[in-house]
Amino acid sequence: MPKVVFKYFSIKGLGEGGRMLLAYGRVEFEDHRVTEEEWPDLKTQTPFGQLPVLEIDGKQYAQSLAIYRYLGRKFGLAGEDLEEDFQIDQVLDFFYDIRLKAAEVFHETDKELQAKMQDDLIKNYYPIVLKKLDDIIIENNGHLAVGKV
Ligand SMILES: N[C@@H](CCC(=O)N[C@@H](CS)C(=O)NCC(=O)O)C(=O)O
Incomplete structure (x- = not known):
């Protein structure tokens, strides 16, 4: 099973959609709530210096809407055409x-x-x-x- 980590701050904001989609897809994931203290270091390691970031086996996926579309397609929520x-x-x-x-x-x-x-x-x-x-x-x-x- 791939190791899935969803990184976002401890608010709903742009992260909750990703968390909900992972739950919808019944994916076991680490819901990493990034704190103010860890953010400056982590920021430099993210693709665009922002959250949310979805990590699957170490590969990073950024930009909330792109993540939603990606997970939506994976879990059968995309359009038929x-x-x-x-x-x-x-x-x-x-x-x-x-x-x-x-x-x-x-x-x-x-x-x-x-x-x-x-x-x-x-x-x-x-x-x-x-x-x-x-x-x-x-x-x-x-x-x-x-x-x-
Ligand atoms: N277009 C990006 C915007 C991401 C964004 O604005 N993230 C904010 C939190 S909602 C952030 O990372 N703020 C901290 C920072 O920019 O240092 C997306 O949709 O993912």
Whole structure:
């Protein structure tokens, strides 16, 4: 059995999707929660200086969406053809857009500006994009794409 290690910080963030996919695929893996202390050294050993990183028998796989696609294909969650792959990819990229907006607010250090940005997202952005995701889920029988993802 290959040795599988999933490295990410101890938050959901960009890591939880990978952890969930590994669990879905019933893969026994080490859920390595990287601490602030170990990160500076580890950072220099990762492909892009960022996490998450999936390691399979020492081979590193980086970039969260690439990891999701890779594991999705491995565990039968990919599309049946190019068109279905596209349906999945467009929702995944849309989700990533939403996540980037949230991350921008999270990383803002000016507390007053941060509160304004958050307020703006709550009033003018989240209702629209979350409604869009809801509509997609309804159209897809409770899934985000092609009736299975
Ligand atoms: N495009 C990358 C972004 C990864 C990323 O931004 N990772 C953050 C945590 S969410 C990170 O490693 N931050 C620490 C650092 O850059 O030193 C992906 O999707 O994997």
